[in-house]
Amino acid sequence: MKNDSQTPEHLGSQISNLKSQNKNMLRQRMRIRFTKQGDLRWLSHRDLMRTWERLFRRADVPLGMTEGFHPKPRMNFPSALAVGIAGDDELLEVELSENWSAERLASAIASQAPRGLEIVHVELMPPESKKAQAVGVTVEVEVPEPLRAAAAERIAAFLAETTHKIEREGRSAPLDLRPLVTELLLDGSTFKMRLRVDREGSARPREILAAVGLEDLELEGHALTRTHVEISD
Numbered sequence: 001m002k003n004d005s006q007t008p009e010h011l012g013s014q015i016s017n018l019k020s021q022n023k024n025m026l027r028q029r030m031r032i033r034f035t036k037q038g039d040l041r042w043l044s045h046r047d048l049m050r051t052w053e054r055l056f057r058r059a060d061v062p063l064g065m066t067e068g069f070h071p072k073p074r075m076n077f078p079s080a081l082a083v084g085i086a087g088d089d090e091l092l093e094v095e096l097s098e099n100w101s102a103e104r105l106a107s108a109i110a111s112q113a114p115r116g117l118e119i120v121h122v123e124l125m126p127p128e129s130k131k132a133q134a135v136g137v138t139v140e141v142e143v144p145e146p147l148r149a150a151a152a153e154r155i156a157a158f159l160a161e162t163t164h165k166i167e168r169e170g171r172s173a174p175l176d177l178r179p180l181v182t183e184l185l186l187d188g189s190t191f192k193m194r195l196r197v198d199r200e201g202s203a204r205p206r207e208i209l210a211a212v213g214l215e216d217l218e219l220e221g222h223a224l225t226r227t228h229v230e231i232s233d
Helices: 008-024 038-042 045-058 102-110 145-160 205-211
Strands: 028-036 086-096 119-124 133-142 181-187 190-198 225-232
Touching: 028 102, 038 086, 045 086, 102 119, 133 205, 145 181, 190 205
Parallel strands: 086 225
Antiparallel strands: 028 086, 028 119, 133 190, 133 225, 181 190
C-alpha cells in the first residue's frame, strides 16, 4: 500500500503549511552593534557567524528561522570584516520569534559572549524598517613616527589623483580605488580611512595601505581597526 505521507502532493502540502506558519510567526528584528577584538579578529566571517549562532543558543534567544527543510537563523551582517582586522563598532541584525526587549536581549547575550566580543548597543527596529545596508566604513591604524612625513606626502598625492587603478585577483579589469575613497587623513599618529561601500564594490583597507606605501605596517605589529560601519536603512 502506498504511504500517503510520501506522495509529492503530501510533501507539497507540508512545505506549504510550513511557509504559512513561518509567515504568521512573530518576526522582531534587533540591530546589534558589537566589538570584534583580541583573538576574535582572526576569525573568518563564516566562523564569526557560527560564533553568534552558538552565543544565541547558549543565551536561549528565540531566533527567527529561514524557510525550508534546512532552516537557518535570520541574521544579516551588512559588511563582512576581513581576517586580521579588529572591529570597534561591528553590526549585526537578527530576527527573533518572540517578543523581547532590547535590554533583555543585550543582557542575555552579554552574559554568554566570548572575550573580545562586547555588546555596544542593541536596538529594536520598527516592523516596517528595511534591512541595513552598509554605505561606508572607517578604518584606522597607527603609523610610527619615522614613517609619518613620507606617509603624509603619499596620502596627499593619492588624494590629488583622479584615478588610481590596481589589479585585484578575480577581477578581469583593473579596479579604480580613487572614487571609492571618501577621506584619508593622518591625524597625529593615526591614519584614518573613510571608504565607500556600494554594489559596484569597495576599496579594501590593505589596498589603501599599499597605495600610500604603508603595506608593511601590519607585519610590523600595527593592527588595522574598523571603527565604524555607516549604514543606510
